[in-house]
Amino acid sequence: MFNFFRMGRIFVGMIGGGTVGGGVYQALCNNGGLITSRTGVEIILKQIAVKAFNEPRPVSIPESLMTTDWHNIINDPEIQIVVELMGGTGLAKEIILEALSRGKSVVTANKALLAAYGEEIFAAAEKNQVGLYYEASVAGGIPILRSIKEAFVCNRFLRICGIVNGTCNYILTQMNENQSDFETVLKEAQTKGYAEANASLDVDGHDAHHKITLLASLALNSWIKPDSIYIEGIRSVTLADLELSNKLGYSLKLLGSIENRGQDKSSAKIQASVSPTLIPLNHVLAKVNGVFNAVSVLGDVVGETFFYGRGAGQDATASAVVGDIVDAAINTSLKTPHRLPPMWLGAKVDLVAIKDITSRFYLRISGTSETAKDFQAILNKNNICVEQSKNLNSEGTIHFSVITQTLSRAKISLLLQEINKLSGLLNKPVAYPVEDFN
Amino acid sequence: MFNFFRMGRIFVGMIGGGTVGGGVYQALCNNGGLITSRTGVEIILKQIAVKAFNEPRPVSIPESLMTTDWHNIINDPEIQIVVELMGGTGLAKEIILEALSRGKSVVTANKALLAAYGEEIFAAAEKNQVGLYYEASVAGGIPILRSIKEAFVCNRFLRICGIVNGTCNYILTQMNENQSDFETVLKEAQTKGYAEANASLDVDGHDAHHKITLLASLALNSWIKPDSIYIEGIRSVTLADLELSNKLGYSLKLLGSIENRGQDKSSAKIQASVSPTLIPLNHVLAKVNGVFNAVSVLGDVVGETFFYGRGAGQDATASAVVGDIVDAAINTSLKTPHRLPPMWLGAKVDLVAIKDITSRFYLRISGTSETAKDFQAILNKNNICVEQSKNLNSEGTIHFSVITQTLSRAKISLLLQEINKLSGLLNKPVAYPVEDFN
Numbered sequence: 103m104f105n106f107f108r109m110g111r112i113f114v115g116m117i118g119g120g121t122v123g124g125g126v127y128q129a130l131c132n133n134g135g136l137i138t139s140r141t142g143v144e145i146i147l148k149q150i151a152v153k154a155f156n157e158p159r160p161v162s163i164p165e166s167l168m169t170t171d172w173h174n175i176i177n178d179p180e181i182q183i184v185v186e187l188m189g190g191t192g193l194a195k196e197i198i199l200e201a202l203s204r205g206k207s208v209v210t211a212n213k214a215l216l217a218a219y220g221e222e223i224f225a226a227a228e229k230n231q232v233g234l235y236y237e238a239s240v241a242g243g244i245p246i247l248r249s250i251k252e253a254f255v256c257n258r259f260l261r262i263c264g265i266v267n268g269t270c271n272y273i274l275t276q277m278n279e280n281q282s283d284f285e286t287v288l289k290e291a292q293t294k295g296y297a298e299a300n301a302s303l304d305v306d307g308h309d310a311h312h313k314i315t316l317l318a319s320l321a322l323n324s325w326i327k328p329d330s331i332y333i334e335g336i337r338s339v340t341l342a343d344l345e346l347s348n349k350l351g352y353s354l355k356l357l358g359s360i361e362n363r364g365q366d367k368s369s370a371k372i373q374a375s376v377s378p379t380l381i382p383l384n385h386v387l388a389k390v391n392g393v394f395n396a397v398s399v400l401g402d403v404v405g406e407t408f409f410y411g412r413g414a415g416q417d418a419t420a421s422a423v424v425g426d427i428v429d430a431a432i433n434t435s436l437k438t439p440h441r442l443p444p445m446w447l448g449a450k451v452d453l454v455a456i457k458d459i460t461s462r463f464y465l466r467i468s469g470t471s472e473t474a475k476d477f478q479a480i481l482n483k484n485n486i487c488v489e490q491s492k493n494l495n496s497e498g499t500i501h502f503s504v505i506t507q508t509l510s511r512a513k514i515s516l517l518l519q520e521i522n523k524l525s526g527l528l529n530k531p532v533a534y535p536v537e538d539f540n
Numbered sequence: 541m542f543n544f545f546r547m548g549r550i551f552v553g554m555i556g557g558g559t560v561g562g563g564v565y566q567a568l569c570n571n572g573g574l575i576t577s578r579t580g581v582e583i584i585l586k587q588i589a590v591k592a593f594n595e596p597r598p599v600s601i602p603e604s605l606m607t608t609d610w611h612n613i614i615n616d617p618e619i620q621i622v623v624e625l626m627g628g629t630g631l632a633k634e635i636i637l638e639a640l641s642r643g644k645s646v647v648t649a650n651k652a653l654l655a656a657y658g659e660e661i662f663a664a665a666e667k668n669q670v671g672l673y674y675e676a677s678v679a680g681g682i683p684i685l686r687s688i689k690e691a692f693v694c695n696r697f698l699r700i701c702g703i704v705n706g707t708c709n710y711i712l713t714q715m716n717e718n719q720s721d722f723e724t725v726l727k728e729a730q731t732k733g734y735a736e737a738n739a740s741l742d743v744d745g746h747d748a749h750h751k752i753t754l755l756a757s758l759a760l761n762s763w764i765k766p767d768s769i770y771i772e773g774i775r776s777v778t779l780a781d782l783e784l785s786n787k788l789g790y791s792l793k794l795l796g797s798i799e800n801r802g803q804d805k806s807s808a809k810i811q812a813s814v815s816p817t818l819i820p821l822n823h824v825l826a827k828v829n830g831v832f833n834a835v836s837v838l839g840d841v842v843g844e845t846f847f848y849g850r851g852a853g854q855d856a857t858a859s860a861v862v863g864d865i866v867d868a869a870i871n872t873s874l875k876t877p878h879r880l881p882p883m884w885l886g887a888k889v890d891l892v893a894i895k896d897i898t899s900r901f902y903l904r905i906s907g908t909s910e911t912a913k914d915f916q917a918i919l920n921k922n923n924i925c926v927e928q929s930k931n932l933n934s935e936g937t938i939h940f941s942v943i944t945q946t947l948s949r950a951k952i953s954l955l956l957q958e959i960n961k962l963s964g965l966l967n968k969p970v971a972y973p974v975e976d977f978n
Contacts (some may be wrong), residue, residue, distance in 0.1 A: 133840075139886045140689075243843060249686075252866075253860070254863065256568070256575055323577065403567045404850070404859035404860075407850075411843065412842070412844075417841050421694060424693070425693055438874045449577065
């Protein structure tokens with residue numbers, strides 16, 4: 103009934119033959135015919151640039167497809183789509199800009215690169231009137247960028263928040279389930295391959311920060327500078343924090359969030375952060391465990407929607423990359439390679455300064471009963487209204503937590519400075535925001 | 541930085557000015573400028589066809605925009621996109637086919653029409669090489685069709701199941717929370733406007749059945765005849781069923797599902813149904829309450845993903861309709877109105893016959909202790925392996941439930957015939973499938 107072969111063949115070159123590259127190769131081998139039957143476009147993966155032919159690979163790739171010189175891909179006039187999966191912010195940037203300047207569309211999963219140089223790279227795609235696709239860079243298999251850009255195009259976004267780093271979510275889930283501390287779980291995760299040897303990118307919040315930078319820029323139609331987004335990782339989270347959060351009616355997660363706390367349309371007050379955050383136990387985000395990712399989107403028309411899926415790994419990421427390749431191939435074959443701008447960047451938006459970010463806060467100290475008294479004295483002296491409080495006792499240590507009224511980060515910073523000077527502290531006091539989804 | 545006005549103006553005509561039509565009008569009034577800044581396309585809602593000018597409307601529409609003759613829209617050569625929101629399967633069909641035959645693209649939320657005449661309507665869109673968009677017809681604000689068609693294009697779908705009727709989910713949630721029976725909650729829901737005066741479309745499963753027909757056809761690349769999908773509504777669900785399900789470790793929901801129960805790729809065994817279904821309490825779908833919709837998609841590449849949001853109502857549906865209008869407008873302005881076929885319909889797929897659908901089943905009878913004994917005797921005689929069982933006693937009645945091994949619907953049907961003859965039954969025995977998400 104349908105004219106399936108209306109579009110013909112599109113040649114694709116890929117830079118990187120590691121985990122995700124292998125997944126893309128495999129998905130195209132297994133389901134390439136299916137894609138053609140669905141879309142009318144035949145995708146030919148013509149060449150894959152790798153560091154060396156004989157590296158160990160999760161998926162074996164025929165040597166005839168490989169090259170060790172990426173120029174072979176960029177210089178091939180038949181290749182109209184370049185897929186960058188090598189990672190990093192050096193050579194990857196050079197290759198992407200070179201591909202765009204030659205009128206090739208680019209698909210990438212490289213959030214670190216886009217967060218650092220997005221403005222320049224998006225502009226290059228515009229200038230050359232080609233496409234730039236990066237669904238796989240945020241929340242792996244979850245089609246969150248597409249949904250924000252296309253399905254929800256008629257919405258002003260009032261709040262977008264999500265669990266976008268699977269490693270951190272895995273660590274927090276394991277700490278909770280096995281009653282283990284951060285360092286123990288991190289080591290286990292590294293042994294199992296769920297965390298990198300250098301875990302800082304994940305556990306210090308940088309990876310989530312890259313993704314929130316991209317989500318914020320999309321949602322606000324304006325390039326958001328990464329350094330205007332607050333960032334705090336999960337190194338200071340203790341078992342006591344997980345337990346106290348639960349007692350208070352919350353789950354503690356590393357949450358990225360972009361929120362408008364203004365009272366009405368005319369008084370936008372947008373704040374963005376990545377931080378361990380208390381989420382009400384009855385909210386769906388609180389139930390997201392293990393390596394899974396999830397994003398909640400609140401639009402002024404659609405209301406609240408929620409997306410959940412695998413945030414990383416060979417196959418989920420490959421699914422997103424191939425989805426983008428197909429989109430690029432259809433647009434290329436229809437001669438509309440620049441069908442949608444890669445990002446909406448027209449508006450002028452200022453985030454509230456990090457010091458002015460407001461929230462209710464969870465504060466916790468661990469120490470002696472004397473420390474707890476001194477802690478309460480500091481709260482009283484500073485007119486902190488304690489809305490809830492819970493404590494835990496174990497082996498002579500008291501873990502004492504409160505939830506405050508809405509305060510600014512500037513105020514919380516001063517408070518923490520004072521609290522840090524208390525005598526008898528077992529470890530670093532913490533202050534985490536409470537997300538009430540109001 | 542971007543050339544936002546590259547696409548110009550696109551004129552749209554709308555048929556229907558009721559709840560959803562009003563929502564679309566309002567969203568375009570409020571956020572039309574935002575859409576233009578994001579996409580470069582200016583959408584002009586030129587005319588709205590209504591039954592009468594002076595009908596009560598949730599959103600007031602200027603009289604200058606209205607017409608009582610839909611031909612004014614179809615005949616207007618400036619209007620390139622027709623949005624059908626009148627509902628029904630009669631005149632709506634005529635208008636859509638007429639619009640398509642004149643080379644206009646169509647946006648609709650009419651699942652009943654598409655389930656009944658989809659094959660003919662999709663073919664007409666193909667023949668005229670225009671677009672047909674229907675995201676709003678399944679799960680309201682949730683971008684599930686777009687995600688299946690585009691983001692997950694490289695996936696074979698192993699299972700798609702969802703809570704796609706908000707009225708049924710609201711009724712079951714209220715029964716559970718207020719310990720009320722079906723009839724009481726239905727009357728309340730009708731008073732509050734959450735259920736139609738004629739509730740059959742919702743509570744007998746027809747609306748969910750329309751949506752599952754569309755999801756199944758998309759997922760399987762083949763037009764699935766509605767009568768090959770099993771359908772059962774929620775009228776027989778009792779409070780005892782909700783409570784017993786919980787005791788057994790499940791939540792009882794009206795679930796639409798499309799599943800491949802074959803052992804491998806070469807032995808596809810696809811079955812589809814709409815039925816009250818037991819869902820494990822720890823699965824995210826079990827937590828979806830009230831009027832919300834949710835869909836879980838299992839793809840062979842992406843793994844399991846999950847979508848949640850408002851399934852109906854003025855604004856969520858309007859968000860989906862406007863998303864489609866924008867898509868249609870971009871494609872129209874780029875002169876690629878038929879960018880994607882409305883549905884993939886190349887494959888030949890046979891669902892397993894309804895009698896051959898297999899599942900583990902929950903069986904429940906309510907009666908005297910004598911009835912329960914006779915029930916067990918029937919199970920024994922028929923070699924039914926009772927994997928779990930729970931009972932409830934209230935006011936001299938015993939509610940007795942079991943979960944069986946995997947059985948066919950043919951076998952269940954025979955069993956129910958026999959069980960129905962038992963003496964002392966308080967109400968109709970039920971058999972609902974158990975979805976284990978294996």
